[in-house]
Amino acid sequence: MTKKPEKDLVTEYSQGINTEEIMQKADSEFRFRRMGGKWAFIISLLAIAWSIFQLYTSGFGVLEAIKQRAVHLMFVLVLAFLLYPARKGAPKQRPTVVDIFLATLSVFVNGYLLLQWDNIALRGGRLTEYEYMIGALGIVLVLEASRRVLGKELTIMGLVFLLYAYFGNYVPGLFSTRGYTWQRIAEHMFWTPEGIFGIALGVSATYMFLFILFGAFLGGTGLSKLINDLSLAAAGHQPGGPAKVALLTTGFMGMINGSAVANAASTGAFTIPMMKNVGYRPVFAAGVEAAGSTGGQIMPPVMGAAAFIMAEFLAIPYTKIIVAAAIPAILYYMSIWIMVHVEALKTGLKGLPKDELPSVWLALKARGHMLIPVGILLYLMFTGYTPLFSAFWATLSVLVFGAFKKETRMSLRQILHSMEEGAKGAIGVAVACAVVGFVVGTASLTSLGVSFGSAILDLAGNNIMLALFLTMITSIIVGTGVPTTPTYIIVATVAAPVLVKMGLAPLVAHMFVFYYGALADVTPPTALSAYTAAAIAKCNPQKATWQAWRLALVGFLVPFYFAMRPEIMIVVVKISYWKIGWAVLITAIAALSTSYVIQNFQTRRLHWLERLGFLAVIPLTLVHVTYLDVVAIILFTALFAWQKLRNSTVTNNNVPGMRSV
Numbered sequence: 246m247t248k249k250p251e252k253d254l255v256t257e258y259s260q261g262i263n264t265e266e267i268m269q270k271a272d273s274e275f276r277f278r279r280m281g282g283k284w285a286f287i288i289s290l291l292a293i294a295w296s297i298f299q300l301y302t303s304g305f306g307v308l309e310a311i312k313q314r315a316v317h318l319m320f321v322l323v324l325a326f327l328l329y330p331a332r333k334g335a336p337k338q339r340p341t342v343v344d345i346f347l348a349t350l351s352v353f354v355n356g357y358l359l360l361q362w363d364n365i366a367l368r369g370g371r372l373t374e375y376e377y378m379i380g381a382l383g384i385v386l387v388l389e390a391s392r393r394v395l396g397k398e399l400t401i402m403g404l405v406f407l408l409y410a411y412f413g414n415y416v417p418g419l420f421s422t423r424g425y426t427w428q429r430i431a432e433h434m435f436w437t438p439e440g441i442f443g444i445a446l447g448v449s450a451t452y453m454f455l456f457i458l459f460g461a462f463l464g465g466t467g468l469s470k471l472i473n474d475l476s477l478a479a480a481g482h483q484p485g486g487p488a489k490v491a492l493l494t495t496g497f498m499g500m501i502n503g504s505a506v507a508n509a510a511s512t513g514a515f516t517i518p519m520m521k522n523v524g525y526r527p528v529f530a531a532g533v534e535a536a537g538s539t540g541g542q543i544m545p546p547v548m549g550a551a552a553f554i555m556a557e558f559l560a561i562p563y564t565k566i567i568v569a570a571a572i573p574a575i576l577y578y579m580s581i582w583i584m585v586h587v588e589a590l591k592t593g594l595k596g597l598p599k600d601e602l603p604s605v606w607l608a609l610k611a612r613g614h615m616l617i618p619v620g621i622l623l624y625l626m627f628t629g630y631t632p633l634f635s636a637f638w639a640t641l642s643v644l645v646f647g648a649f650k651k652e653t654r655m656s657l658r659q660i661l662h663s664m665e666e667g668a669k670g671a672i673g674v675a676v677a678c679a680v681v682g683f684v685v686g687t688a689s690l691t692s693l694g695v696s697f698g699s700a701i702l703d704l705a706g707n708n709i710m711l712a713l714f715l716t717m718i719t720s721i722i723v724g725t726g727v728p729t730t731p732t733y734i735i736v737a738t739v740a741a742p743v744l745v746k747m748g749l750a751p752l753v754a755h756m757f758v759f760y761y762g763a764l765a766d767v768t769p770p771t772a773l774s775a776y777t778a779a780a781i782a783k784c785n786p787q788k789a790t791w792q793a794w795r796l797a798l799v800g801f802l803v804p805f806y807f808a809m810r811p812e813i814m815i816v817v818v819k820i821s822y823w824k825i826g827w828a829v830l831i832t833a834i835a836a837l838s839t840s841y842v843i844q845n846f847q848t849r850r851l852h853w854l855e856r857l858g859f860l861a862v863i864p865l866t867l868v869h870v871t872y873l874d875v876v877a878i879i880l881f882t883a884l885f886a887w888q889k890l891r892n893s894t895v896t897n898n899n900v901p902g903m904r905s906v
Contacts, residue, residue: 256459277329277669278329278338280650284339285329286383288324288665291668293661293665294664294667295320295456296665297664299317300459300637303455308730311362311508312359312362315323315355315362315449318351318448318675321676322351323351324668325393326345326347326348328669329390329393329394330344331344334652345755350382358383372432377431380434380435380436381435387682388678391403391679392800395673395680398727399726402735403681403684406686407683407760410424410425410430413691419699419700420693420697421694422692425806427689433686440497440687441683443682443686443778444558444685445677445678445682445685445734447665452550452636453550453671453675453678456553456632456636457670457674458636458645458667459547459618459640460547460668461663461670462644462655464666465659465660465708467652468612469512470608471608471613471616472510474608475493475603478604482598486523486597487516487522488516488517488529489582490519491512491513491516494537495512495541496540498511499544505535505541505763505774506668506777507539509534509535509538509774513538515533515612516533517778517781518568520533520652524594525594528782528785528788528792529781530782532775532791532796533796534778535793536767536800539763539764539772540574542766543577545568549674549729550678551734551759552570552759554733558737559751562748563626563632564626565816566752567626568815570657570817572815576813576832576836577797577799579833583840584844588844590846591844596641603678612652614646618640622636662753674728677728678730681730681735685738694738698739701740701743701748709748713744713804716736716758717804720733720740721764723735723765725771729762729763733758744758744808749808749811753808753814754808756814757808759885760804761804767797769787769790770787770790773793775790776790799843802836802839802867805867806828807834810828810869812824812825815826821860826841830878834862834877835866835877842860848888849891855884862877
């Protein structure tokens with residue numbers, strides 16, 4: 246008997262879904278003009294030229310840091326003003342005269358810095374009145390680009406920090422400063438590497454652009470199809486299989502793109518209809534996709550710009566960030582997987598028929614060789630080469646290995662298209678990095694960081710758990726409507742030093758802040774990945790946001806566990822496999838218990854005493870005391886065994902809501 250031909254489930258379920266339109270509605274970063282004619286050609290030329298510049302300087306030596314950043318920002322601002330309309334009623338097919346004027350000013354301002362930097366250095370950094378005005382103009386251009394590309398939230402935040410630097414002498418109490426003239430602010434923010442051209446933009450101008458371009462090239466070879474097929478083959482047949490497929494695809498796609506919204510749109514286009522098809526409620530399907538897509542930002546090796554900035558802040562190799570983030574990221578996805586599995590058992594949802602799923606062998610045979618560039622990237626980084634060098638050669642290797650098979654071979658047109666798409670994808674990150682320079686610049690110009698840190702210390706006293714809680718709340722509030730990268734930088738600037746002072750290792754403190762900066766994207770009231778998923782699922786976006794938050798809730802505990810048990814992060818302490826295994830076991834038990842409490846279900850519906858018992862496991866494991874860990878393990882094992890015993894002795898008809906495993 247011959248096997249039925251395999252269905253292309255991705256195409257079948259994603260038919261009729263316009264992911265571009267959905268992303269534009271969910272996130273202002275994707276609301277750029279779709280131009281035709283000569284303007285389309287000009288934009289393509291600029292984007293490709295930008296990609297070539299970045300590739301050339303990464304492969305053959307970057308310019309002096311501030312000059313590299315000036316050229317980078319020049320391309321960013323020009324493309325931002327030409328691609329993003331100033332208001333809703335502006336033309337969508339061409340830039341206006343004002344847009345062209347602002348783009349021209351961007352070339353002038355950054356070009357002046359590029360050409361005159363050496364002369365200014367010879368003058369000992371003394372500026373003319375004319376140059377102060379150029380600095381002020383540069384600040385205004387960055388704020389306007391931010392408003393167009395990222396929306397009002399981050400723009401207002403940047404403006405507030407600038408106003409604080411100017412009017413700080415009017416602020417009462419602990420946060421009062423001397424106040425600075427506009428000339429001093431313009432000099433600090435534009436003419437020094439403390440503001441716009443600081444570490445954040447430096448990361449965007451080097452590492453981050455190359456990694457985004459690397460992802461665009463991999464996308465051009467069809468790697469996403471390989472990921473989708475392997476995920477379907479691995480989990481599609483299990484209880485609630487489509488939801489588990491969504492987690493696998495978002496996790497793997499997140500490893501190479503680091504964007505929650507793009508992840509939710511690209512993978513959700515087929516996983517959400519598939520989940521709905523097997524019986525998942527639209528809101529739950531959207532929640533799974535949003536929670537999984539958000540986790541892509543914390544999944545190595547590519548974790549977004551914030552992770553690269555963390556490496557720069559701490560002056561450590563990026564490979565240490567990768568190793569430290571690996572187990573916490575796996576625990577995050579494991580916790581959502583448990584929630585999905587329990588939901589499937591509770592509602593009796595089955596998987597997809599095995600004969601409809603892709604073959605692992607055929608998927609690997611067609612595109613498996615495209616995993617080699619990812620391996621090259623990791624090999625180069627772990628053997629001591631810089632992320633910039635590694636990303637450059639890994640990107641070129643995509644073209645080499647893609648040429649091996651017809652399915653993955655890229656034509657010149659596809660290569661240029663990937664360059665263009667990579668450049669467009671880098672605009673939002675670069676603008677965010679430029680604006681956050683105002684935050685970092687204000688903190689270095691004033692005493693804001695010290696003042697905020699003192700406030701947290703006063704509130705927390707010597708209680709590290711309270712300090713962690715206050716830092717979490719700060720990250721979530723700052724991250725409301727603000728991308729992960731600026732959220733991380735802002736909170737890391739003011740709160741991470743406090744955690745370090747209270748005894749946390751610097752990497753642990755910064756990773757704690759980074760996690761909640763990412764999880765802010767799935768926290769009500771605003772969660773862009775949930776809005777994207779809700780548009781595909783055709784459900785209420787606020788309900789989808791709350792559902793995504795509920796699913797990710799276990800993941801909100803993970804940073805507390807690696808803060809109290811740094812063994813989870815491997816590189817923070819001297820490696821002891823026993824300690825690492827114990828820390829992971831305790832965290833996994835806490836994650837399982839939290840999932841059962843939230844779902845009120847394990848292998849059957851929980852009795853209220855069982856639910857209370859699982860709930861008690863969480864505080865017992867959180868405080869990192871060995872005998873309490875043992876008590877928690879005994880309690881968890883007893884409850885788990887009792888559930889299994891009752892499930893085996895009671896029939897489905899006797900216990901409402903019960904399903905056999």
